[in-house]
Amino acid sequence: MPLAGYGARLLARLVDFGVVFALNAVVNGWFVWRYFEETAPYLREAVRRAMAGDSSQEGLPAIGEQASGLQIAILVIATALWFAYEVPTMASGGQTLGKRLLRIRAVPVDADQPLGFGRATRRWSTMGMPTLLWFCCGFGLLLQFVDAVSALFDHPLRQALHDKRAQTVVVQVPRTDRTDTPADDPATDRTDPEPPGDTP
Numbered sequence: 001m002p003l004a005g006y007g008a009r010l011l012a013r014l015v016d017f018g019v020v021f022a023l024n025a026v027v028n029g030w031f032v033w034r035y036f037e038e039t040a041p042y043l044r045e046a047v048r049r050a051m052a053g054d055s056s057q058e059g060l061p062a063i064g065e066q067a068s069g070l071q072i073a074i075l076v077i078a079t080a081l082w083f084a085y086e087v088p089t090m091a092s093g094g095q096t097l098g099k100r101l102l103r104i105r106a107v108p109v110d111a112d113q114p115l116g117f118g119r120a121t122r123r124w125s126t127m128g129m130p131t132l133l134w135f136c137c138g139f140g141l142l143l144q145f146v147d148a149v150s151a152l153f154d155h156p157l158r159q160a161l162h163d164k165r166a167q168t169v170v171v172q173v174p175r176t177d178r179t180d181t182p183a184d185d186p187a188t189d190r191t192d193p194e195p196p197g198d199t200p
Contacts, residue, residue, distance in 0.1 A: 001112065001171040003158050004104040006151065009170055013148070015098030016086065023081045031074050038064030071135055079131045083124060091120035095173075103173045109157070115168065123166035 024032075041061040049056065089096050094105040094115055106115060106123065115123065127147045133140030151160040157169050 001107075001174070004102075004170040004172050006158070008102045008104050008172075009151065012096070012098035012102040012104060015101060016096045019097055020078075020082050020085055023085065024078050027081060028074055028077045031070055031077065035067060035070040035074060038067040038070060075132050075134055079128060082128050082131065086128070087117070087120045087124050090123065091115050091117040099170075103175075104170055105173050106163070106168045106170050109167045109169055115166070119166045119168065123162045123168055126162035126165045127160075 042063045045060055049060075086096055090106060092114055094107055099105060107113065108115065108119065127144055130140035130143040130147075133143070147161045151158050151163070154160070154164075157163075159169060163169060
């Protein structure tokens with residue numbers, strides 16, 4: 001099976017991020033609103049001083065006591081939602097909604113078969129778990145960026161770090177929505193060009 005292109009993988013991931021973001025807007029919305037309520041006085045005053053050229057830190061309003069707890073709750077919920085969205089679908093069919101729309105699928109390196117729950121969890125955790133470290137000066141986001149771009153430098157299987165950990169590759173899904181044509185039909189002599197990508 002031909003390997004999926006980088007563009008298709010990126011678009012699929014963006015679709016999935018959009019779905020997870022929408023889920024967070026529904027489930028995590030109240031916690032995010034409360035977090036901004038706790039930090040808004042500090043942020044407004046800090047921005048006002050910066051606009052006025054005042055770099056003083058004295059007298060800034062205190063950030064609310066609940067802000068740190070809310071921040072942790074937001075990240076835990078976001079991580080749990082991402083896990084619940086991605087892992088079960090990847091375990092059973094190797095496709096999230098984004099991958100299905102872009103006609104790509106994750107499969108084990110050694111066989112065209114479902115990933116299973118354990119392998120799907122290992123694959124997701126390499127990219128998903130660093131979400132819990134976003135509050136550490138963006139360290140988790142940096143880890144996720146490195147994971148995302150690592151496929152660009154891997155040859156010949158185009159494996160990102162999460163693929164390497166789970167021993168998976170992302171392949172193009174062959175088109176199966178065409179009706180069969182009779183053997184004597186001239187259309188059968190016409191073959192579509194091979195999709196781009198190497199064959200693992």
